Amino acid sequence: MRLTCPVCGERDRREFTYSGAAVALERPGAEAMPEAWDDYLHNRDNPAGVTRDLWYHEQGCAAWIVVTRNTITHEVLGATLASEAARAGGGR
Amino acid sequence: MRIEGKGLIERGTPVSFTFDGARYQGYEGDTLASALLANGVRMVGRSFKYHRPRGVMTAGSEEPNALVTIGLGAAQEPNLRATTVEVREGLWARSQNRWPTLGYDLLALNDLAAPFLGAGFYYKTFMWPRRFWERVYEPIIRRAAGLGALSGAPDEDRYERAFAHCDLLVIGAGPTGLMAALGAAKAGADVILADEDTTPGGRLLAETIEVDGVAGAIWAKEMVAELAAMPNVRVMTRTAITGAYDQGTYAALETRPYAMARRPGATVGTFWRLVARRTVLAAGALERPIAFANNDRPGVMMAGAVRAYVNRWGVAPGGSVVVFGNNDSAHRTAADLLEAGVHVAALVDSRHYATCDLDLPFYPGAEVCGTQGRRALESVTIRSARGEVRIRADCLAVSGGWNPSMHLACHMTARPVWNADLLAFLPPDGAVPGMVAAGAAAGEFSTRACLAAGLRAGQEVARDLGFKTGDLAVPMAEDAPYDIFPLWQVPGRGRAWLDFQNDVTVKDVEQAALENFRSVEHMKRYTTQGMAPDQGKNSNVAALAVLADATGRGIPETGTTTFRPPYVPVPIAAMGAGASGKGFAPERHTTSHAETEQRGAPMIEAGLWYRPSYFSRPGETHWRQSCDREVNMVRHAVGVCDVSTLGKIDIQGPDAGAFLDFVYTSMMSTLAVGRVRYGLMLREDGHVMDDGTSARLAENHYLITTTTAAAGQVMRHLEFVHQALRPDLDVRLASVTETWAQFAVAGPKSRALLNGLLDAPVDDARFPYMACGTVHIGGISARLFRISFSGEHAYEIAVPARYGAALFTELVSRAEAMEGGAYGMEALNVLRIEKGFITHAEIHGRTTAFDIGMQRMISAKKDCIGKAAAARPGLVDEAREQLVALKPVGAVKEILAGAHLFNAGDPATRDHDQGYVTSACYSPTLGHVIGLGFLKAGRARMGERVRMVDHLRGSDTLCEVIEPVQFDPDGGRLRG
Amino acid sequence: MVDLKSQTPCAGRVPLRVGPLSLTEDTPEHMTAIAPYIGQDQALSDALKSAHGMAAPGTGRMTGKSGARALWFGQRMILLIGPEPEAGLAEFAALSDQSDGWAVLRLEGAGARDVLARLTPLDLRPAQFRRGHTARSDCAHMAASITRLGDEAYQIMVFRSMAATLVHEVKIAMGRVVAQK
């Protein structure tokens, strides 16, 4: 499996550390209700199909990236820097 | 026996080898199978379940019968296919799964009991009495099952792993693969051409076919030479592509020639990870058997394999051969045999319309319906419209048609597609992104069609990748059509084998269907069809056809089971190459490592690091003596400990303070320059992740520390928080763990020791508790932190790592002159337990700030990671287990980490569980054993006596619940 | 006054030779991680140019020459190798001293690429990974910086504490490449 790091280009999966759905970018505010935190921390769409998830190029450039991927075929459809996704409004 | 003048073996280089103790001669270029056949050895193994005599059936890696063991002692290697083992001088091979000998195998009795050992019999019996399964039945079954044996000794052969990248990977170097490689390489693409055989050429080596007017084998040799001379081509022989993975990644196993593997420094093989933008699957096709009664006797072989033995190895597999088939492969075999001067007793063709102009007894519209022979084939029964005839023969060549080798195209769980004309499954299109199948692997069975398909595929790939292709001609070769008539099983009495290795017969499949194991997956799992070392390469399609028949469905509706990597079995040692012993993970050494080892300190692993356990001195015979001394040393004089393994992270930028406020529970932005603060980090789920210190070196520069174990996790977390949650903050992170060698200098004499070393001395006023700043040692700039993990007046001093070794030696020798010295992890642990300081024994991932009594450290003034989740009712429940210390008050003065706590008088059962012990030690300072642990509502239970039970180690005692901080609770020694 | 002797990360382990291959240690006096603050990339590059005579390298590239180089070192990070960074750079970037944090090895000779191919998943084909190209990647399970210095010459950097493991792994791979030629 290979992922395309927006900084480094296509690299072997073994350079990356996985960290779950890109929902993690949408952290609720401090005053959010418990349900919002429950959704943020626990509940997931978990699609059988295209998903967006977070990877850390740990053995590479140290960028956190959001990868658009198909969970059935493992096709990689694109990747952006998490910092840019976060600035643009999070995990959606 | 050998056929004069035939074959590609090196007749000038004879070699001798042994099989089952007997010496034989072969030639370089022989496989074990070809050499044994040349020597007239026909029985080479026993089957898995019925222990039936078995002989060589194929000429490739798909061989189901001829599994042998090579070598002795640690070099013993079981389950090798005799058809791929290269014969060499001194090769030592033996048969397996038989006792006492291949000829007289006791378990051959199983064959007589076959009616009771049919499909799934073991699910229906062996249930009484219950305990007999482990004691009686299972040991017997285990001993009878299995094939070869491992030696039990550590494997001494070395493999290696490597990566390679290319534009095009061509799998298989037969006519298709050679042309595909040529087409792409001529256009300028980087090409890897891989083939599992020792010699490229594929079927061209086994046939009498000519290409462009020269013998196929010679054409192949010239083509390979041309390719190998191109700088953009890598020809990899003895290299089996074993798996297709995502984004063009392929696994491959390269086996090294014996002589090269024996060179110093060399390996026996390489496990490759190949990365290819495109792939041409040119893996050819495998011939399949036909099920008829007793079709498993030694001497029954595949028709194509017989040709290979004749043409490639110059071996006649028998003196009198019957050829049987439902397609032209049988005719080609008969022709080659005749041409080689081997007697062909009959050609049996199930196609009633077949014709033949060869000079031999021809039986069109007939079938082989049985065989006879004790340990090997003696005669064959042929059934035709005219009745049955029995013909003497010692070899029966069978062709049931060809199955394209589409396995790799199906490794991503796609199913192959049935082709009713070819009576075969073909690779599905696009099932492996970037892969196209060509030639026989795609169902094109003439040589000319393969050559053309290969060239077309190679050139198309090249153009797709942006290379320009020129004109290349397709070489001339035979272009005969493929004609086949369905024939999967020949009706009749007696068992007809499908899966030769697992002893699955037509009856087993029919019985499975009878018992409602009608799904192909159920049939497979119930009968074990296709689960043997050949993974059904020889048998699956025929078994499907039988199941389809038994269930009244067609073959495509019946479907196939899933194709899974690896294509050929791969040694664990190859895929795990380099991981034995210390190679399993990198080793991290502190700068004091050599000096510490020189002082005889036993090393323990801390993550990837090595740290000293204790520093034994002359006269000390037990670790406790050393540990107690080191504790006392720190409490009364001064101790030195390398703490470089703790993570150190530079946090810089205008928003550094704000960033730290967000990741720590407490305020860090209010910390004064030159000061240090203890901090707690939570995970977002509200539990404690790590603790450490944060030092403000300058207005916009903090240096934080992490525990040794969590350094990587914390760095990843901080990068996440910064990049993914707070990219607005102008802050930069850099790990400086390795830049600095850092040493704890702890004890009442610590300042005196340091002042002897520093260019300018420090004092309490300039350097109070929790101060930090720059100092100099011999002109070298160093960082000093007045922090303590022992409860003593203590410092940590950091120097550029190049000076670490020198500074450690200097510190220790000066400490020794002051009745102090180095201390290790054991003493460090005792010192912190006495002081109630926590480590990951306490913050083990399930504890909250509330549990460890630090809930007030979660600042109410700001948000931070984990704050919201930490406020969940379940995480602040008063009944939660809370950190306490314990001291034994019963008769047994012992506390064991891992023991559980109960109310005094309660039984030690789960319902009554009150908590557990996390850390324990003998405290030389307090003069008794102490422990730390978690106790339900523990903070409210000081002074209470609880029962500590350790079933595992037989300990049961009473403990008093005491405050976690036992030593110097008001902290006077830290500050003094 | 004490005189602390300095020690290099690979002291006593290199140089090594196996056939045509050599492994040697580089010991630059200074190495500094330079991470530009938000919006300061160009200003930093200009300052780097005027202070040290080289612009900031682009992704996966190296600038400068032997003795004074700027190496791309990760997302928004440059490693200045050789000179002590001019203090003024701190206006545009976080400077973090890494001088003693890394083992810097040089692998050279015919077959050097084959040696590296046993250790890292990087695409090392000469047309893909050219002279002056640099990458952060995995090297025998260690986080590494790998740079192509010449035709068959590479620089490999790993954390100082792993120097022994790196030398050991490279040495074994060198032996294999030579033995299996």
Place this chain on the structure above:
Amino acid sequence: MRFSGWRVLKEGLTGNKGWQAHWRDAAPKAEYDVVIIGGGGHGLATAYYLAKKHGITNVAVLEKGYLGGGNVGRNTTIVRANYFLPGNSEFYSHSLKLWEGLEQDLNYNVMHSQRGQIVLFHSDGQRDAMARRGNAMINQGDDAELLDRRALRRMVPYLDYDNARFPIYGGVLQRRAGTARHDAVAWGYARGASERGVDLIQNCEVTGIDIEGGVVKGVQTTRGAIRARKVAMVVAGRSSQVAAMAGMRLPIESHVLQAFVTEGLKPVIDHVISFGMGHFYISQSDKGGLVFGGDLDMYASYAARGNLPLVEHVMEAGTALMPMIGKARVLRSWGGIMDMSPDGSPVIDRTHVDGLYLNCGWCYGGFKAVPASGDVTAHLIATDTPHAAAARFRLDRFRTGQGLMDEEGTGSQHNLH
């Protein structure tokens, strides 16, 4: 038909023509008391215990593929009860007890082999944590023994004791742990349920769940609508998709877990051995193959196949732990889809819809849970109250933080598995 040695003998003598279907293939009826979605181990066991213990036999099990085609047919067959947190402890203890009588209960040899499992530790700290676990096992009434290095070496001499990167300090042995023939468990429950009147319906995919006024009414399937008073979702590996049909968003992330088997070998490994430090575990099947596995591939996936980095990591761990298996050849690798819950423990609970029940989140550990999971889910469906052994497997524990069961201590949130 009752299975026995005599029956095998009798049928053998008469040409094996008298064997009967192990279960009936049923066509869906219009209405059932209970519909169980999912014909895997858990669904089949639920149906069996509903019929056997609660007398509820008007039950359909709907399976979109073939019975036992999910994780019950693609695991590494380990059966153990070595958990230490309340909730898990009592549940897996209950399960192991059911395993111990399973073959007689089902009249089906599932080859449950109590050969013992050893979990290794490699430092004093790990020993302490393992001791806590072992003591918790005994507190629960299960068995555990702490083996020091010497005792361990006597028992399993082939580990690398002398040169390991992470030295072996000892292990915790559970003698009652072991393995079972995974497919047979599904078949045995299928046969038992079918004999008691349960309809097992293969190739029947549920496409919708009918809910009216907060009450479940039935399901839509590829073979038509089926009315039901109660519906249970027992579809680990597809939980999120099926629950979404009832408007639920579950705390589940689906991951791939790979496993491996070698060619057949004569007996060489007699126990189940777990090398936690290397995320590696191994046993030898009765057929002789070494069956082993490791950690998740670590990315969300429904592909039921994995990739090389994890494959190699598993092989590295095996090579490091027991260098004698180097020459064993891996014959087949495969992948299963794991329902990963935040804290690594399952959910068996009612839902916000009356009559709709949820069984999910088995993470890596569903196989050994099959008997108890079936028993307690049947109890929940039949009585609408949780079974005592599974009362803590609540769906709302993540929201409240009450009773989290994070055995690994990696956090009760998804991205920290």
